[in-house]
Amino acid sequence: MNEKISTTLRQPRQLLAQGLVPAAALPELENVAARYAVALTPDVAALIDPNDPADPIALQYIPDARELDHDAIDDIDPIGDNAHSPVEGIVHRYPDRVLLKLVHVCAVYCRFCFRREMVGPGKETALTPDIYARALDYIRTHRDIWEVILTGGDPLVLSPRRLAEVMRDLAAIDHVRIIRIHTRVPMVDPMRIDAAMAQALRVPGATTWLAVHANHAREFTPAARAACARIVDAGIPVVSQSVLLRGVNDNAEALEALMRAFVECRIKPYYLHHGDLAPGTAHLRLTLAEGQALVRQLRGRVSGLCQPEFVLDIPGGFGKSPVGPSYLSQPDGPDADYRVADYCGELHVYPPRPQDNTRR
Numbered sequence: 001m002n003e004k005i006s007t008t009l010r011q012p013r014q015l016l017a018q019g020l021v022p023a024a025a026l027p028e029l030e031n032v033a034a035r036y037a038v039a040l041t042p043d044v045a046a047l048i049d050p051n052d053p054a055d056p057i058a059l060q061y062i063p064d065a066r067e068l069d070h071d072a073i074d075d076i077d078p079i080g081d082n083a084h085s086p087v088e089g090i091v092h093r094y095p096d097r098v099l100l101k102l103v104h105v106c107a108v109y110c111r112f113c114f115r116r117e118m119v120g121p122g123k124e125t126a127l128t129p130d131i132y133a134r135a136l137d138y139i140r141t142h143r144d145i146w147e148v149i150l151t152g153g154d155p156l157v158l159s160p161r162r163l164a165e166v167m168r169d170l171a172a173i174d175h176v177r178i179i180r181i182h183t184r185v186p187m188v189d190p191m192r193i194d195a196a197m198a199q200a201l202r203v204p205g206a207t208t209w210l211a212v213h214a215n216h217a218r219e220f221t222p223a224a225r226a227a228c229a230r231i232v233d234a235g236i237p238v239v240s241q242s243v244l245l246r247g248v249n250d251n252a253e254a255l256e257a258l259m260r261a262f263v264e265c266r267i268k269p270y271y272l273h274h275g276d277l278a279p280g281t282a283h284l285r286l287t288l289a290e291g292q293a294l295v296r297q298l299r300g301r302v303s304g305l306c307q308p309e310f311v312l313d314i315p316g317g318f319g320k321s322p323v324g325p326s327y328l329s330q331p332d333g334p335d336a337d338y339r340v341a342d343y344c345g346e347l348h349v350y351p352p353r354p355q356d357n358t359r360r
């Protein structure tokens with residue numbers, strides 16, 4: 001396949017040199033890259049089959065001219081982060097947890113990113129010491145904050161030394177019990193997860209959880225699996241995060257393989273996201289009905305360990321809600337029998353009142 005690539009590819013002409021895009025597409029891809037950051041790590045570039053125009057890895061990272069088609073419903077702040085940002089770097093939407101956006105850069109840039117207007121090398125790289133201090137003060141003075149979620153950008157682009165400092169600062173706050181880190185690094189730049197990084201993720205005084213983002217089973221290379229194992233072996237529980245994407249994981253086989261890969265790596269499937277209304281991502285989104293049908297198929301095919309929750313981040317900043325299919329209905333009214341669908345789709349009767357349970 002590809003020549004061994006040694007650096008992160010950031011320019012469309014580098015993609016051309018690697019045979020990952022056709023020469024004719026170069027001018028329009030330069031336009032896309034001027035608007036939305038591009039980055040493919042060597043590990044990601046090596047995974048792409050340049051002869052497959054529908055490669056599910058390529059679709060996630062190679063820029064596409066359709067990204068400049070902006071829909072009326074698209075929003076530069078698709079999940080309403082700005083509505084809930086009391087101080088720079090913090091998003092406080094739910095009472096018991098905040099996002100702390102430490103960095104605005106990532107190891108790779110996903111074409112469907114919901115923060116695509118906020119992340120990229122042109123943006124401020126990391127919080128300045130002043131802004132970081134004010135964000136910490138906010139967390140310190142809000143005693144309801146039980147969990148701090150490090151996100152960005154990708155917090156694992158920081159050095160282990162800097163991460164360890166942040167972990168210590170957060171763990172020193174009594175009411176902060178959980179530090180959750182959202183990252184793509186174990187999959188896309190697995191060698192960054194070395195012993196020093198694994199050690200930096202743990203801190204006395206708080207419990208670390210990690211949420212790893214992957215969308216296709218092919219992302220689970222031996223190196224990525226080993227990186228995940230180093231994190232779990234360090235005693236850190238890991239959950240998954242995926243986005244439903246047209247052409248990437250929009251069929252039951254692909255979703256099944258993805259969820260099995262997570263569980264094989266000791267990663268509990270957590271969220272399957274419906275694509276957010278980020279600008280220029282319409283070609284990658286499914287309908288909610290398509291998503292529900294896929295989730296229903298998954299329930300019929302794989303272990304309960306492999307079941308993520310299908311969620312929608314409600315536009316406008318109202319938070320995430322489960323939007324998976326319902327297995328329970330009461331077609332004859334609120335006092336009549338329920339119907340419960342089993343994993344094959346067959347319906348079964350269940351009584352409406354507790355006393356009816358004991359009679360039967």
Ligand SMILES: *Cc1c(COP(=O)(O)O)cnc(C)c1O
Nearest residue numbers: 091092093094097098099149320
């Ligand atoms: C997604 C999100 C969280 C985390 O939600 P969980 O359901 O706990 O995973 C917290 N705050 C904001 C603003 C979010 O967007």
Ligand code: SF4
Nearest residue numbers: 106109110113153184
């Ligand atoms: S790693 Fe996350 S924040 Fe970064 S570009 Fe991908 S989806 Fe966006």
